[in-house]
Amino acid sequence: MYSPPPDPDTELRVRARHARAAEALDVRVESGGEFWGWAGSTLGAPARTTTGEAVWLRLASTPEDKAVGRRSGCADPFGALDGRRPALLGVHDAFDDGTAYQAELSVRVDEPVLSGDPALQHGLRLPDSWWNDLAGTLAKVTAVDKDCVAVRQQYMEWAIPEFVGIPAPVVSHWTAAHADVRWANLTDPLRLLDWEAWGRAPEGFDAAMLYAYSLHQPDMPPV
Incomplete structure (x- = not known):
């Protein structure tokens, strides 16, 4: 989990959009427990439906030209x-000012x-069954045949030499x-969050x- 973005205008903009999404999806956001993504790119918070069901509302923002190129026609498979x-209950899309x-x-x-930080900063013991569940889940993900793009060859050609x-x-x-499997997106028993x-x-x-x-915990087994 990251801190709110240092730019107050960004924080206000994202909070306002999160509130509009809550209204569009007919849920009430609860105070406390919010999670920010890097530089305000995402904001998640607990909420409840009109019937009292406990839900999670997460808003992601990205430049419009990148979103259109990546998500056009991409149904969730x-x-x-x-x-x-x-379980995914609803999706709300909006566009504003690019x-x-x-x-x-x-x-x-x-x-x-399992970690408030994307990288694991502490020792963690997980049963073999957890690792088997993770491996099986990731195998099912790779079996999906879709054209939606998470990582491009062009990005790799820039990022790998750069870093x-x-x-x-x-x-x-x-x-x-x-494409975002990190310790802040995993629980025990296994749930894989933020898709x-x-x-x-x-x-x-x-x-x-x-x-x-x-890598900060060299005793962790490979997936």
């Missing part, structure tokens, strides 16, 4: 993944996330991926991301 994904907003309303997960100092490999096999980034990525991308977020 995953479902509940045997209960490993919180920014695209997508709010997802889902069933609220009672279990706390790692080596040439980017040419990817020969692409599969569907959650708005899913799309095609290099094979093994999800496992590699979680491994990178585990």
